[in-house]
Amino acid sequence: MITAYNTVRSIKHPEEQGRVRNIIIGAVGTLYMLYAMFVSGIEYIMLLSIPFLIGVIFLYQARKEAGLEKVFNTKEIIAIVVLAVFAAVSLTMFVMGMV
Secondary structure (H helix, E strand, C coil): CHHHHHHHHHHHCCCCCCHHHHHHHHHHHHHHHHHHHHHHCHHHHHHCHHHHHHHHHHHHHHHHHCCCCCCCCHHHHHHHHHHHHHHHHHHHHHHCCCC
16 A cells, blocks of 8 residues: 555655656556455455554544544545445454455
């Protein structure tokens, strides 16, 4: 995820030095991360939803501290609900020994 953030940040800040290098490194890292996730199998991709959901808690806190009136927009809420469903299913599968 850090590599994806690096790519997006470099694209949004064209004035920064080393921008092209950061975009290339970020894109290659993101592609490798996606490749590694899909090669590992659907069970492990679903298990990744658990730490991602934990990260949403920190994102919520950071946005609240920044003083945002509306912490999440509608699309983000839908994504969080889908993420929570994946996390619940994968946690259940893990507890039952299916993963």
